[in-house]
Amino acid sequence: xxxxxxxxxxxxxxxxxxxxxxxxxxxxxxxxxxxxxxxxxxxxxxxxxxxxxxxxxxxxxxxxxxxxxxxxxxxxxxxxxxxxxxxxxxxxxxxxxxxxxxxxxxxxxxxxxxxxxxxxxxxxxxxxxxxxxxxxxxxxxxxxxxxxxxxxxxxxxxxxxxxxxxxxxxxxxxxxxxxxxxxxxxxxxxxxxxxxxxxxxxxxxxxxxxxxxxxxxxxxxxxxxxxxxxxxxxxxxxxxxxxxxxxxxxxxxxxxxxxxxxxxxxxxxxx
Amino acid sequence: xxxxxxxxxxxxxxxxxxxxxxxxxxxxxxxxxxxxxxxxxxxxxxxxxxxxxxxxxxxxxxxxxxxxxxxxxxxxxxxxxxxxxxxxxxxxxxxxxxxxxxxxxxxxxxxxxxxxxxxxxxxxxxxxxxxxxxxxxxxxxxxxxxxxxxxxxxxxxxxxxxxxxxxxxxxxxxxxxxxxxxxxxxxxxxxxxxxxxxxxxxxxxxxxxxxxxxxxxxxxxxxxxxxxxxxxxxxxxxxxxxxxxxxxxxxxxxxxxxxxxxxxxxxxxxxxxxxxxxxxxxxxxxxx
Ligand SMILES: Nc1ncnc2c1ncn2[C@@H]1O[C@H](COP(=O)(O)OP(=O)(O)OP(=O)(O)O)[C@@H](O)[C@H]1O
Ligand SMILES: [Mg+2]
Numbered sequence: 001x002x003x004x005x006x007x008x009x010x011x012x013x014x015x016x017x018x019x020x021x022x023x024x025x026x027x028x029x030x031x032x033x034x035x036x037x038x039x040x041x042x043x044x045x046x047x048x049x050x051x052x053x054x055x056x057x058x059x060x061x062x063x064x065x066x067x068x069x070x071x072x073x074x075x076x077x078x079x080x081x082x083x084x085x086x087x088x089x090x091x092x093x094x095x096x097x098x099x100x101x102x103x104x105x106x107x108x109x110x111x112x113x114x115x116x117x118x119x120x121x122x123x124x125x126x127x128x129x130x131x132x133x134x135x136x137x138x139x140x141x142x143x144x145x146x147x148x149x150x151x152x153x154x155x156x157x158x159x160x161x162x163x164x165x166x167x168x169x170x171x172x173x174x175x176x177x178x179x180x181x182x183x184x185x186x187x188x189x190x191x192x193x194x195x196x197x198x199x200x201x202x203x204x205x206x207x208x209x210x211x212x213x214x215x216x217x218x219x220x221x222x223x224x225x226x227x228x229x230x231x232x233x234x235x236x237x238x239x240x241x242x243x244x245x246x247x248x249x250x251x252x253x254x255x256x257x258x259x260x261x262x263x264x265x266x267x268x269x270x271x
Numbered sequence: 272x273x274x275x276x277x278x279x280x281x282x283x284x285x286x287x288x289x290x291x292x293x294x295x296x297x298x299x300x301x302x303x304x305x306x307x308x309x310x311x312x313x314x315x316x317x318x319x320x321x322x323x324x325x326x327x328x329x330x331x332x333x334x335x336x337x338x339x340x341x342x343x344x345x346x347x348x349x350x351x352x353x354x355x356x357x358x359x360x361x362x363x364x365x366x367x368x369x370x371x372x373x374x375x376x377x378x379x380x381x382x383x384x385x386x387x388x389x390x391x392x393x394x395x396x397x398x399x400x401x402x403x404x405x406x407x408x409x410x411x412x413x414x415x416x417x418x419x420x421x422x423x424x425x426x427x428x429x430x431x432x433x434x435x436x437x438x439x440x441x442x443x444x445x446x447x448x449x450x451x452x453x454x455x456x457x458x459x460x461x462x463x464x465x466x467x468x469x470x471x472x473x474x475x476x477x478x479x480x481x482x483x484x485x486x487x488x489x490x491x492x493x494x495x496x497x498x499x500x501x502x503x504x505x506x507x508x509x510x511x512x513x514x515x516x517x518x519x520x521x522x523x524x525x526x527x528x529x530x531x532x533x534x535x536x537x538x539x540x541x542x543x544x545x546x547x548x549x550x551x552x553x554x555x556x557x558x559x
Contacts, residue, residue, distance in 0.1 A: 012290055174367075180329050181368035184360040185429060186352070186384030203380065206370040210415060 009069070009125065010132045016245055017059040017130040022139035024246040028253050029127045035257050036119050041270050044263040045115055051256050052119045052126075061129045069125035070118060077114050084110035105270075112271050133165040142240065155231025163219070171212070178207050273341030275437045275469045276303040276326050276358065281335035283321055295321040297493045298335070303437070303471065308463060310480035310501075311473045313490030314515040319473045320363060322490065323439050326471070327358040340436070356385055359435030363442045365426030369414035374405065374425050377414050381433040399432035400425075403458055420451045427455070431462065438462070439471040444479060456483055478519045481505065481540035489514065502538045521545040 017025070032051070039045045056066055084106060091104030128136070141158030148154055179189065182203045189200050283296040295318045303309055313319050324330040325337050328344045328351045337344045339354045359381075362368070371377035375396050382392040400410055403424040409417065414425055427443060440459065444452035460483050463470050474480050480487055480501070487504045489497040491514045497504050504511070508518045508526060517523070525539045525548075535552065539545045 177362065178368055180324065181362050181365060182380075183329060184327060184355060184362070185368075185381035185433065186355050187380070188352075188384065203368075203370045207367055211367060 009065075009128050011061045011065055011129040013060050013130065015058060015060045015130070017055065017126070019245070020130075020249060021240050021242050021246045022131050022135045023143055023240060024242060024249060025127055025131060026136070026139050026143065028249060029123060031253055031257065032123050033120060035253075035260055036116055036123070038264065039116070039260055040264045041267045042112065043267050044260045045112060045119075047256060047259050047263060048119055049115065052122050055126055056122065059126055059130050061126070065129060066122060066125070069129075070121055073117065073121055077117060080113050080117065081110045084113055108270055134162055137161045137165060138238075139240070153231070155234070159231075167215070170215075171208070174211060175204065175208060178204050274302045274338070275305055275340055276471075277301070277338040278325065278332075279336050279338065281325060281332040281337060283325070283330060284333045285321075287333055295493055296325075296332075299495060301488070301495065301498075303469060306467055306469055308460075308470045308472065308483060308485050310484030310487045311471060311490060312475065312477060312480055312487060312516060313496075315475070317490040317514075318493040319490050320441055321493075323360060323441060323471060323473060326354075326437065326439055327360050328354045329360070356381075356433055357435055358437045358439060359430040359433050361427055361430040361438075361440045361443065363445060365430075366419065366422035368426060368429075369422060372413060373411050374414050374417065375400070375410040377425060378410075378429045378432050381429055385433060395432045395434065396428075399428040402431060402462060403428045404454065420447055423447065423451075423455070427458075434466070435468065437469040437471065439473075441473045442475070443472070444474070444476070452479070459483065477505075477517060477522075478540065481519055481522075489516065501540065505540070506537065 032048075036048055039048055056063075085102055086100060086106065088106040088109045089101070089103050090106075091108075093101055093103050094107065095102040131139075137158050140161075141154055144152075144154045144158075179187075183189065187200060187203055189197070189204075192200070278299050278301040281296055281299040281301075282294065285293040285295055299322065301322075311319050311322065321330065325332060326339070328337065328339075331337075331344075340357055342350055342354075344351055344354055369377050371380065378396045378399055379392050382395050387395070396410075397407075400407070405421065405424050405428060409421065409425075414422060417425060423443070427440070430438070430440075438459075443459065444455045447455065456479055459470060459472065462468070472480065472484065484501060487497070487499065487501055488495055489504060489511070496514060497507065497510070505518045505522055508523070511518060518526070519540050521542050522537065522539055525535050525537050525545065528535045529537050533552070535548060539548060
């Protein structure tokens, strides 16, 4: 089943973070994202950076993968930095020319914001690196299950999400297979203008549709045959259980948040 | 001397450079001669489909080179495209590739891509359809209305209509009933007899290969474990067993008879031939 988990960015491993209860991971990730936003000075932010770096080390996800998740936001980072440097004014002036000036406050804000965004991205991608999409939807389902009292079909939604996630790799595989088969018959998918390319997709798209519908019917039949009737009274094979590691993680995160609040109070606010 | 298909030190990795990297082919050296009918057998996951996908450049080797008709499939687009038409590849469960409104249109897809003139395409479609035994009235139907076996034939016809120099079929008989299976195999032998093309046939089934192939290649764990004539390969039944393969049942019976001291040949691959030999022996013993 290796191919099932290559989707998303799950990075297989056995670290503490991988083995944590996904519910706790999800909640703590949210909490820490909020924590990044309440940092108001470099000391608090430094604590957050220490937290993020330790989490990365604990997860044993290679640095290369982490950098890969930062790559797509490089442009946003550059943009934010430039905007902040030139538009935030205050403190000593480092540089001035015509209408453009760079001030102490501008530079500080720029550095602060860039670090903040990087920490945000690292923390949230760590969640997806250490949790499979299926586990994540499972966790979401369980966290949202109180909504049942408002007659929201949490289970059905989660099942649809899980199935969609489950079938993305299958579809990718299917597309690959069909593309190969058509290429073997000389289909030219790479060259030509826009219209030519759109036309060239027909031999891929039609078999894909046909097989997807067939698959959906088959799956529905198979589920019905195994007495699937929705969420009511359904038990689980993989029980999620909070263990010591989860509580330790909780305490650590609380400590970091407390630390941030204290540092916020004791040092001057810069943002 | 050039070979229609030649592989030199070919290795191939799926998901190269990630923790889930799979070495699907390991240092393969292979030459397929003109006009040969080569059978490739191997346990599931041994790399058969990966191997044949290299023959027409669908997969590019991670290491080593693939030479088709004396030309190295480098990165040149034209050579690659030419290879697609020289080597006609028909994948496992090819019925999944049907898409046109009519069966005839689908068979014509390959020849159309070759930019052949219209009347040539027409005649090839008819020829291929007749060859695989699709009745003419089926040609105007939608391919999705055909039965499973008919879809398979239509898909194979789609590859045959390109009249490739090398015809490669991946498990052409998988999932068909014994009758349908024999018809497909007979069709391949007949096609080869008529066109003299080189053919490669991938199969799980020893019986199928034994009866039609000149040469057998046994794949195991991404390497070529054995390469030889049918007789050579099947005489090493113990080794085959270790690879999760088995010689045909009828052959096993004859090997066992030989072990028990009967003077019987062990190169018997079809039940008919086996029955004939046994009848003869029994006839010799007790002339009724
Ligand atoms: N797209 C892919 N991504 C990753 N690994 C793959 C992929 N396709 C095949 N593999 C792996 O490569 C190896 C060889 O696969 P291949 O499909 O060539 O086997 P095969 O001999 O054709 O098997 P079968 O008889 O079941 O068709 C297997 O271990 C398989 O899991
Ligand atoms: Mg295969």
